[in-house]
Amino acid sequence: MIEFPGQIIYWAVIVMMMAGFYIVIAQGNLVKKIVGLNVFQVSVFLLYITMGKVSGGTAPILADGFDVYSNPLPHVLILTAIVVGVATTSLGLALVVRINEEYGTIEDDEILKQESDA
């Protein structure tokens, strides 16, 4: 059997991150760009939580009989980040709705064409 290096799970997360990055820059549809941003955010959170795990540990809630706990600090940071992420997503979607009402489309090349013609 091939022996996997200890960082292979980080590489899988980085591949997911790059998939989200590709969606944001390559796709033309605005809603799909926001979806790609969401994918990127979720994979970044996964990277942080993976860094916080201690093997043999348990959830960081103090209880009798458990000695080793996983690191609670990344959990706190990611909790804040998730809520900020949903705030950003909702504002982005509100902007998409307004853009659609003004221009009649949500493809960015069509919007650019309308802007350059007007």
Added chain:
Amino acid sequence: MLVTAFAIIRIRNLFSVVILTGLFSLLSAAIYVLMDAVDVAFTEAAVGAGVSTVLMLGTLALTTNEEKINSKGRTVPAAILSIVTGSVLIYGNLDMPSYGDENAPAHLHVVPRYLNNSLDEVGIPNVVTSVLATYRGYDTLGEAFVVFTAALGVLAIIGRRRRRRKKADIELEAKA
């Protein structure tokens, strides 16, 4: 999860893309539970697979856009950029400690103080809540303000039903 991410890239029907995003969030919540992050899994399942998906479906209903047209030739430079960025990140990742290592620097400086003294100084079993509310209370204050500002922002952008009034005004002006 990798399969879901690649499916989101390829699929064109926007409704399926939104449902796949919800599925992606739910799978990530399951992985958070495997990584012993129960608070984070709770929040991700509620927020990512719940509120986020509902808002995206609402946007789809308002823009009434189901299919996506083919975009122009931006695919190859974007793919090259993604692969280059990914390889730089993986190269930077080679020095990181292995998965689950107990002596990683992230676990050594301030976290033992939180874990050991939380029961004496704060007195509640959930260390994540005590860190969130006491040790890092400023961050949580800022986050409450961010949520407040986001709601204000959405109200400012979509709050009023100005569309109906605009059309009625235009008709009135056309008649006069």
Added chain:
Amino acid sequence: MKRAEMRYMQHKVILRVVSKFLIPFIFLFGFYVQWHGDFGPGGGFQAGVIFAAGFILYALIFGVDKTRKAVPAWVTRCGLAVGVLLYSGVGVATLFLGENFLNYNALANEPTHGQHLGILLVEVGVGVTVCCAMITIFIAFAGRGRK
């Protein structure tokens, strides 16, 4: 024709009955998560989102107008502000009582009791703000599409 109508109405009746049964439990679960954030996973954010999910479910099935009658606009706006003010108010109160900003030791005679009280108040503030924010955002999206 009559059979198709019956099937449509049947679906609506099932949704209405099930959601009327479920929504009180959703609120109860939201309260549980809010107050038990000290002893298990939970806390202000999760409770706020679960509470808002109950209201969103009601709005999805019974319509936005009925939800607006249940939660009028001034309630959500006041809730947004009250939550953030509560959090900052606790911080300012600790300033007046002699300690640093947001140092909960000053709130009671013993430090740990002060910490308990401070964390409780702060989580309530955060939960109320998050709940009202989610309801506001959803109703802004859902109430827009009427021509």
